[in-house]
Amino acid sequence: MKLHRNLVFAVIDALNQIFNEGEYADKVVQKVLKIDKRWGARDRGFIAETTYEMVRYKRLYSEIAEVKAPFSRPDLFRMWAVWAVLSGLRLPDWKQIEPTPERRIKGKFDELSKIRKYRESIPDWIDHLGAAALGEAFWTSELAKLNEPASVILRTNTLKTTKEKLRKALLEEGIVAEPIQGYPWALQLPERANVFVTQAFKQGFFEVQDASSQKVAAYLDVSPGQRVVDTCAGAGGKTLHLASLMENKGQLIALDIYESKLKELKRRARRNGAHNIDTRAIDSTKVIKKLYGSADRVLVDAPCTGLGVLRRNPDTKWKLRPDFLEKIVKTQQEILRSYSKMVKEGGKMVYATCSILPAENQDQIAHFLASAEGVDFSLVKDKKIWAHKSGYDGFYMALLQKGG
Template identity: 35%
Template sequence: MGNTVNDRELILEILLAVTRDGEYSHIALRNVLENYQYLDKSERAFITRVTEGTLERMIELDYIINQFSKTKVNKMKPVIRTIIRSAVYQLKYMDSVPDSAVCNEAVKLAGKRGFSGLKGFVNGVLRNISRNLDNVKYPDKSDTVKWLSVIYSMPEWIITEWLKNYDREMVEKMLQAFLAERPTTIRCNLSQISREKLAEELKKEGVKVRLCDTVDSALFISGYDYLGALESFRTGHFQVQDISSMEVAEWADPKEDEYIIDVCAAPGGKSLHLADKLAGKGHVEARDLTPYKVDLIRDNIARIGIDNIEAVCQDATVYDEASEKKADILIADLPCSGLGVLGKKTDLKYKMNPDTQEELVHLQREILSVVHRYVKSGGKLLYSTCTIHRAENQENAAWFAEQYPEFELVRERQFLPGVDDSDGFYIAEFVRK
């Protein structure tokens, strides 16, 4: 494992940034991997695996720790709690590291971080758990919510909500899908390179590739170390994007010379897909709220080198008179609870709560009531979210159709993880009569 202590210190830093300081896990992890590019592939894989795994399984890990520790998890100091959590993840889910090494490294790390007085505590709890992992008493299966929550590390309120709309078997399928290993989904920029040619390029770079049979520009890739290290990524031949998100542009089906406005576009996947489909014609205006988000879109535009698209800083809740009835196609992929992408952004399940979710339902309505005015008559409005929450999805689409009868709901679809080869995602297509 090369310089093991260093790896575990980095893991501790990332986990503290997420659980204590509220940073997003994919950003905290990416920052560390970018800063430590000299680490070899196996070390980077170890850091990624332990970080993502600890966050993904946190509810179960805490449940186990609380069974064998006199001091409950929420009473521990953040550093100690984090060291113990990631050690228990390794004990339970990683055979590659011997139990004794996991315990020793955790004790060393506690000392290194100024908690020498707690080394005995850390050692005692972890050795107790490693001896008793097969004797953990899980909740009774008859207590459906509690059992699913602990086994799949999903907050109880989310499971309760899903069980209102789907049966237990379906909910369990989704929960399994979020924890399953999944390849990265990418979209080939067809105006630059054919999908077959891109697949060849990627294979030459040592990447495993599988073509997707539902969307003609999509591929699944795995076995690579780091995206930025791939020549085909740097030259703009592809974009990381989920199948469900690609479906937005597929549904929009833009025609040559059409004007498209994407009101909440960062980091720009859908806008770039639409620009690619226009093959250099027409125009895409990719908007977002903050200069930081607009820069993310600009970085992607620059990398791909496409010129029928521009990034604009514009608040979607504020009416923009210049855009009145200007768009042939309007994309409203709005801020949402994100509970469809928990396979990629694990920590969202701990950050979201019912109150914030309720506020998002109202924000979505507020934005829709402003931006629908930008659609030409005969034009399309595509509303989408990356969640599985009826109030944000089907109920908001029904609300919009009722409020604005000049728009007709043409079709809608809820994509579900474990059923569709994609994230949890919702799309509704409206046409202005």
């Protein structure tokens, strides 16, 4: 593979923004890919995949390169040279690339690969936390899977098409997508492709959504005609799935504290042909109180550490801080106690996170059921989804029922 200077420089620019300026990897990659319109699919693929790989293994590569944050531009080139050597690429003769001791890089890689925190490139505190919460062997397996790049998974929008029709439509555009057993709406791409430029996407036939995430809306057991509240809707991945399960009948109220995310949801809803969604920004407690005792179904897709989705958001592990877990656990408790009041007698609620930590999951449910607000609820069932067992993101979901 011939290395092109402008592509490598784009990777270095992206890494500088992610590592030194604290920007989010997905936003940076989107921005960097727009720099040169002449770049083709392979060029763009090289930039995106190399950037994500280096974010994923930042600790390992910086240790081998013997550089420390904040990383200077020469530091970033040294880290990139480590990546290139370990990827089996021949280093170019550029002034930015110092003479690189390839044998020493490989030797150091072999040595560090025996130690989990370096091999999986994870901060010490998260490594200790995961091992303490899940056990050494289980955490080792889960962490290894969470370090693999995520596949592209699509969710069929049943308001507009069927899974088989979507497959055919994508194939006509040159994209192969395969069904996944046990996931009714999911299609997986064996090879990565830019699905957002397809006519199928523009017509609202699908959304990109991990297979584990697709389980959440179905867990809520919604029916057409109900009043359903998605309390932490964000940009609406699960809201749109709920709309399709409700067949556009009934009322689906999408709440979020960020107006900008709800605007994005409205735009996506128009493309999806989802007409029963009512967006409301939580700008005061009145918004919540007005809905007390009125919802057949409530989804609490709670903010969390995001440790179950490191495959697609590898920069999360570098952004998290040790005190964040304590703060988010308190936030989750407050959200559960407050938002559960929207469920009417006989109604159901799902609490879900994209975390794998018991403190954010089953421990939260036990805490809620023991609280004054949870006394009328009972746990119907819960589900822990592990990346190393499912092959997809790590998730937790619990279905609770109020009263009879």
